[in-house]
Amino acid sequence: MEEKIKRYIELLKEYNEKVNIYSKKAYDKLDFHIQDCINIAKLIGNKKIKVMDVGSGAGLPAVIMAILNHKNEVTAVESKSRKTNFLEIVKKELALDNLMILNKDINTLKGQEVEVFTAKAFAKPMDAIRIIGGIAPKKTKLIIPISEKQKEELEDIKMAEFRCIGKYYYLIKNFC
Numbered sequence: 001m002e003e004k005i006k007r008y009i010e011l012l013k014e015y016n017e018k019v020n021i022y023s024k025k026a027y028d029k030l031d032f033h034i035q036d037c038i039n040i041a042k043l044i045g046n047k048k049i050k051v052m053d054v055g056s057g058a059g060l061p062a063v064i065m066a067i068l069n070h071k072n073e074v075t076a077v078e079s080k081s082r083k084t085n086f087l088e089i090v091k092k093e094l095a096l097d098n099l100m101i102l103n104k105d106i107n108t109l110k111g112q113e114v115e116v117f118t119a120k121a122f123a124k125p126m127d128a129i130r131i132i133g134g135i136a137p138k139k140t141k142l143i144i145p146i147s148e149k150q151k152e153e154l155e156d157i158k159m160a161e162f163r164c165i166g167k168y169y170y171l172i173k174n175f176c
């Protein structure tokens with residue numbers, strides 16, 4: 001697992017030299033973002049469920065979830081082809097058979113059979129809840145990493161819970 005995550009980071013930096021998919025200024029925060037994704041994978045658990053990562057970008061958290069939770073069927077949804085091209089390379093290089101990549105706009109995906117949505121850098125939390133709530137089937141969860149300040153601002157959201165893992169905070173919204 002650790003070797004695959006290390007290889008993913010290498011692939012990200014190599015590809016990013018040619019095609020800008022991740023801010024080079026953010027390389028110093030990459031460990032933080034990887035740990036954030038590891039925590040999301042732990043919150044979901046390694047069980048046979050369908051997970052959709054919205055706005056996958058360079059693959060955080062979709063790739064990390066697929067690596068750590070091999071029983072999950074992970075779908076990475078990204079509208080920018082330069083990013084989905086990278087995700088296809090990662091899928092092949094790391095042999096992630098449980099990772100599907102969709103080069104689509106999330107608004108076109110209503111009616112998908114999904115148990116858990118994730119949205120790491122997709123939109124502001126309330127916007128993500130609104131957009132994903134518009135396509136999410138009933139009895140679905142949305143997991144969004146948030147800051148401590150955002151947690152305080154969002155505490156009144158109905159049908160939501162908050163989790164703290166070390167210095168990381170997560171909003172878990174249930175769609176009924």
